[in-house]
Amino acid sequence: MHTDHLYIRVADRIEQMIAEKVWKTGDRLPSVRMLSKEQGVSLSTAFQAYYLLEGKGMIESRPKSGYYVRIDPALAPDAPAAGKPIVLEHTSSNEEIVTSVYKDFDIGEAVNLSLAAPPPELLPVAKLNKSVVHALRSHKSHCIGYEQIQGNLDLRKQIARMAFNWGGQITPDDIVVTSGCMEALVLCLKAVTKPGDTVAIESPTYFGIFQAIQSLGLKIVEAPTDPTNGVIVDQLEAILDVHDVKVCLFVPNFNNPLGSCMPDDQKKRLVELLTRRQIILIEDDIYGELYFGKHRPRTCKSYDREGIVLQCSSLSKSLAPGYRVGWAIPGPRYLAEVNRLKLIHSVTSATLPQVAMAHFLENGRYEYHLKAMRKALHTQSLRYRQAIQEYFPAGTRMTCPEGGMVLWIELDPHIDAFHLHNEALRRQVSVAPGQMFSVHTQYRHYIRVSYSRLWDAQAEEGIRVLGALVNEMS
Amino acid sequence: MHTDHLYIRVADRIEQMIAEKVWKTGDRLPSVRMLSKEQGVSLSTAFQAYYLLEGKGMIESRPKSGYYVRIDPALAPDAPAAGKPIVLEHTSSNEEIVTSVYKDFDIGEAVNLSLAAPPPELLPVAKLNKSVVHALRSHKSHCIGYEQIQGNLDLRKQIARMAFNWGGQITPDDIVVTSGCMEALVLCLKAVTKPGDTVAIESPTYFGIFQAIQSLGLKIVEAPTDPTNGVIVDQLEAILDVHDVKVCLFVPNFNNPLGSCMPDDQKKRLVELLTRRQIILIEDDIYGELYFGKHRPRTCKSYDREGIVLQCSSLSKSLAPGYRVGWAIPGPRYLAEVNRLKLIHSVTSATLPQVAMAHFLENGRYEYHLKAMRKALHTQSLRYRQAIQEYFPAGTRMTCPEGGMVLWIELDPHIDAFHLHNEALRRQVSVAPGQMFSVHTQYRHYIRVSYSRLWDAQAEEGIRVLGALVNEMS
Numbered sequence: 001m002h003t004d005h006l007y008i009r010v011a012d013r014i015e016q017m018i019a020e021k022v023w024k025t026g027d028r029l030p031s032v033r034m035l036s037k038e039q040g041v042s043l044s045t046a047f048q049a050y051y052l053l054e055g056k057g058m059i060e061s062r063p064k065s066g067y068y069v070r071i072d073p074a075l076a077p078d079a080p081a082a083g084k085p086i087v088l089e090h091t092s093s094n095e096e097i098v099t100s101v102y103k104d105f106d107i108g109e110a111v112n113l114s115l116a117a118p119p120p121e122l123l124p125v126a127k128l129n130k131s132v133v134h135a136l137r138s139h140k141s142h143c144i145g146y147e148q149i150q151g152n153l154d155l156r157k158q159i160a161r162m163a164f165n166w167g168g169q170i171t172p173d174d175i176v177v178t179s180g181c182m183e184a185l186v187l188c189l190k191a192v193t194k195p196g197d198t199v200a201i202e203s204p205t206y207f208g209i210f211q212a213i214q215s216l217g218l219k220i221v222e223a224p225t226d227p228t229n230g231v232i233v234d235q236l237e238a239i240l241d242v243h244d245v246k247v248c249l250f251v252p253n254f255n256n257p258l259g260s261c262m263p264d265d266q267k268k269r270l271v272e273l274l275t276r277r278q279i280i281l282i283e284d285d286i287y288g289e290l291y292f293g294k295h296r297p298r299t300c301k302s303y304d305r306e307g308i309v310l311q312c313s314s315l316s317k318s319l320a321p322g323y324r325v326g327w328a329i330p331g332p333r334y335l336a337e338v339n340r341l342k343l344i345h346s347v348t349s350a351t352l353p354q355v356a357m358a359h360f361l362e363n364g365r366y367e368y369h370l371k372a373m374r375k376a377l378h379t380q381s382l383r384y385r386q387a388i389q390e391y392f393p394a395g396t397r398m399t400c401p402e403g404g405m406v407l408w409i410e411l412d413p414h415i416d417a418f419h420l421h422n423e424a425l426r427r428q429v430s431v432a433p434g435q436m437f438s439v440h441t442q443y444r445h446y447i448r449v450s451y452s453r454l455w456d457a458q459a460e461e462g463i464r465v466l467g468a469l470v471n472e473m474s
Numbered sequence: 475m476h477t478d479h480l481y482i483r484v485a486d487r488i489e490q491m492i493a494e495k496v497w498k499t500g501d502r503l504p505s506v507r508m509l510s511k512e513q514g515v516s517l518s519t520a521f522q523a524y525y526l527l528e529g530k531g532m533i534e535s536r537p538k539s540g541y542y543v544r545i546d547p548a549l550a551p552d553a554p555a556a557g558k559p560i561v562l563e564h565t566s567s568n569e570e571i572v573t574s575v576y577k578d579f580d581i582g583e584a585v586n587l588s589l590a591a592p593p594p595e596l597l598p599v600a601k602l603n604k605s606v607v608h609a610l611r612s613h614k615s616h617c618i619g620y621e622q623i624q625g626n627l628d629l630r631k632q633i634a635r636m637a638f639n640w641g642g643q644i645t646p647d648d649i650v651v652t653s654g655c656m657e658a659l660v661l662c663l664k665a666v667t668k669p670g671d672t673v674a675i676e677s678p679t680y681f682g683i684f685q686a687i688q689s690l691g692l693k694i695v696e697a698p699t700d701p702t703n704g705v706i707v708d709q710l711e712a713i714l715d716v717h718d719v720k721v722c723l724f725v726p727n728f729n730n731p732l733g734s735c736m737p738d739d740q741k742k743r744l745v746e747l748l749t750r751r752q753i754i755l756i757e758d759d760i761y762g763e764l765y766f767g768k769h770r771p772r773t774c775k776s777y778d779r780e781g782i783v784l785q786c787s788s789l790s791k792s793l794a795p796g797y798r799v800g801w802a803i804p805g806p807r808y809l810a811e812v813n814r815l816k817l818i819h820s821v822t823s824a825t826l827p828q829v830a831m832a833h834f835l836e837n838g839r840y841e842y843h844l845k846a847m848r849k850a851l852h853t854q855s856l857r858y859r860q861a862i863q864e865y866f867p868a869g870t871r872m873t874c875p876e877g878g879m880v881l882w883i884e885l886d887p888h889i890d891a892f893h894l895h896n897e898a899l900r901r902q903v904s905v906a907p908g909q910m911f912s913v914h915t916q917y918r919h920y921i922r923v924s925y926s927r928l929w930d931a932q933a934e935e936g937i938r939v940l941g942a943l944v945n946e947m948s
Contacts, residue, residue, distance in 0.1 A: 033806050042645075042647035043647060043806065043809060043810065044624075044647070044810075044813075047810065099814065117619070117620060120615045120616070120618055120619060123618050125616045125618060128616070128618065129610045129616060132606065132610060132826070133607065133610075136603045136606060136607075141594045141796065142594070142599045142602070142603060143796055143797075144594055144597050144599060144602065144794045144795070144796050144797070145591070145594060145795060145796045146591060146795045146796050147796060150518075171516075173516035173517060173518065179653055179798075179820045179823070179824070180820060180821055182818075182819065182820055182821050183819065183820045186818075186819050186820075190689070195669055195691065208817075208818065208821070211818045212818050212819065215664070215815065215818050215819070217669065320618045321618070321619060321620045322615065322617055322618050322619045322620055322621060322822075322824065322825030322826065323617075323618070323824055323825070323826065324653075324820070324821070324822070324823065324824040324825075332507050332517065335517055336517065336518075336521065339518075340573065341689065343682075343685075344656075344660075344682065344685045344686050344689050345656065345657065345660050345686065345689070346653045346654060346656055346657045346660075346798070346820070347654055347656050347682070347798070348796075348798070349653070349798065349824075350653065350796065350797055350798040350823075350824045350826075350827050351796030351797070351798075352606070352796065352797065352824075352826060352827060353824050353826060353827075
């Protein structure tokens with residue numbers, strides 16, 4: 001099939017060679033590099049081919065040794081059959097699963113339900129383009145020169161202005177512009193920790209967050225959450241009694257993947273608790289503007305009296321992911337250090353996207369756009385939920401978020417969501433398996449479905465395919 | 475004077491209050507935060523004011539305690555007099571000096587000889603703008619969507635094509651696009667080290683490099699260099715005998731601040747030495763295209779047979795600093811890890827600058843621009859050297875680089891270059907003091923003068939002011 005991805009074709013060739021006994025059970029397969037050379041494909045394609053076969057249980061990876069043929073297909077032809085999902089935990093770490101699922105953001109023809117990014121159709125392309133052209137014309141160096149390390153001043157003014165909506169009293173000098181929210185989180189984490197410190201995160205949580213924490217040599221404890229109200233403050237307190245937590249990194253507004261939103265009084269309680277214990281809170285507010293209700297939820301930062309909250313956000317979920325415009329509001333204690341780390345790690349962020357965004361935000365275009373987008377996403381969430389109720393087994397549990405762009409779905413405990421992901425991908429549907437959202441294994445039978453993709457016949461077909469697979473596997 | 479910077483005015487007010495004995499010797503000054511509030515200025519302005527006074531020897535900082543009044547002006551009115559430069563080493567770490575000098579890239583009215591960035595006048599603004607507009611029109615998501623993690627494919631094709639000039643055989647799949655060269659260096663360092671490892675750098679070296687190394691918890695040893703030929707391979711070998719060096723991070727082509735260029739046969743010897751000892755080389759080639767001679771110097775990467783060289787570069791020095799387009803060529807051993815870290819730390823780089831650059835590079839515009847820029851920089855280097863010979867004391871030693879954009883100047887050993895910097899800044903001239911280019915103190919009487927600023931009457935006046943100060947202080 002010419003629509004197949006290259007890595008699937010490479011995997012098929014290897015599968016055939018195993019079927020033809022060119023490679024037998026226990027045989028070592030060529031290294032990824034060798035495979036890449038032999039097949040004339042890229043290293044990532046070679047990796048993906050192996051990941052796919054690993055996901056199918058055909059091969060296994062052994063640390064520092066390579067890939068080996070796992071089963072003899074002649075002896076175990078029914079291995080991946082319904083009702084007997086292959087448990088991959090011993091060969092696939094959650095990081096390997098993340099890498100496999102997110103090998104690239106662009107998965108071609110597939111129905112992508114795994115990417116939580118706003119669809120281009122909902123974004124004000126023409127007006128953004130106008131702001132870019134305006135930036136090229138009006139900026140003194142035509143955006144060729146370096147920006148200030150802290151970021152473009154006009155942009156920081158706009159971000160400070162937006163802060164009023166979440167209860168913040170912020171000046172442009174309080175803000176450090178970053179390349180998206182992830183860079184902001186990494187810089188804040190680096191500013192307040194040293195390797196070996198412990199960070200508390202929500203369970204489940206966005207994989208990018210714990211990957212960043214782990215990459216800085218920090219330890220993780222997971223805090224219990226409620227699917228509607230987020231972090232359970234009393235239970236968090238119990239955890240703080242036991243673990244020496246230095247920092248909490250939470251997404252109080254429309255947590256990904258839960259979609260939960262902490263009630264404002266709980267945010268206040270959380271900040272009071274952490275202030276009492278002198279524990280820092282890094283608050284990721286990337287989804288804060290995407291609320292479906294009447295009012296924007298406040299942020300923990302708005303209750304912060306002693307400078308323990310470092311707030312991070314970006315325009316990637318609400319306006320333009322590819323512009324990579326995010327920011328940190330570290331507070332007076334950590335501002336200088338975050339700014340210093342920004343200089344050291346990437347000097348400054350790109351000038352043109354900052355200047356264009358400043359212009360776009362200046363004249364009310366953003367608020368206008370957000371109103372339309374909130375409404376569209378709310379409608380989308382209802383349509384996706386309806387379809388899931390229709391096509392998934394009766395009694396499937398899922399969240400009912402009041403903002404953001406994802407649904408969190410609990411499946412039959414026998415289902416391995418990564419296996420489901422692999423099977424779905426063969427049918428041109430991509431979904432995020434629950435394993436990606438914890439450093440532990442408790443979400444093996446959960447999936448995250450993004451409802452940001454415009455609802456159409458293809459999206460419905462994607463949900464139908466998923467539902468059919470889930471029914472088969474239950 | 476209304477042209478004075480805000481921080482200078484704040485510093486003047488404090489100085490006056492010290493003169494008026496509101497604060498006396500040994501008194502603790504308000505915290506930076508308090509100063510910022512009281513004076514209604516930003517935190518950075520408050521910081522800068524204190525840095526300035528510290529540089530003048532009026533106040534001193536005590537770790538974790540704050541700023542204190544240092545001298546009683548009534549008792550020591552001649553303290554900063556000629557011939558008795560104040561030694562600041564015990565209060566100013568080189569990091570504090572870097573922060574003070576580079577508080578921001580934009581120093582307003584001053585003659586900036588401290589910034590090694592291409593001047594907008596030498597850059598093809600109109601053609602770059604055209605490429606941006608083309609990118610907005612032609613890109614499938616109009617540059618709003620996420621790029622591939624590894625970077626825009628068209629851009630990577632162009633970078634691979636450029637590799638032929640330095641002797642590289644590189645495919646687009648070998649490249650990871652980053653936000654400038656600094657991010658590439660940080661990702662490569664993270665990919666090949668763990669905290670506590672030792673990295674060898676050139677002495678002197680660009681402060682951004684050792685700040686990045688230090689921020690990753692790595693140790694530094696400095697390797698001796700020759701001002702014309704760069705790293706002295708035999709002497710490096712002696713250092714490797716003594717220190718357990720895991721990685722070398724060198725700038726073989728037109729090192730900043732030396733301007734040295736390793737002869738190609740020495741690059742080959744270096745790679746052979748490091749290969750024999752299984753030591754990794756991170757090669758920063760950011761100035762490689764800015765050669766004044768007939769041929770582009772090769773890179774160490776071109777001699778690499780076993781994948782020990784990770785090459786990093788960018789377009790920031792030769793085309794558009796504010797676009798933040800850089801890349802790493804990590805080689806097959808480290809490609810996957812560098813790509814993984816890119817995803818974790820900043821997801822992807824901004825789409826629009828990448829797509830615009832790909833278009834600009836595609837049609838030969840870059841090579842055309844480089845030819846003109848090399849010629850202009852060569853001419854500039856000669857004019858600046860001439861003026862320095864004219865205005866500086868006889869016998870002042872300086873480099874004669876065959877590429878890049880900086881001169882390295884040795885002054886009378888009694889001169890404290892940071893003091894010179896502060897005095898020059900009061901006269902609207904900014905220059906980079908030698909203390910910024912080593913983790914040790916051996917370059918206290920060196921300065922780096924960038925000749926990238928267009929030569930004109932103001933530039934000449936800047937050199938004249940510097941020369942007069944040096945003469946005064948000698």
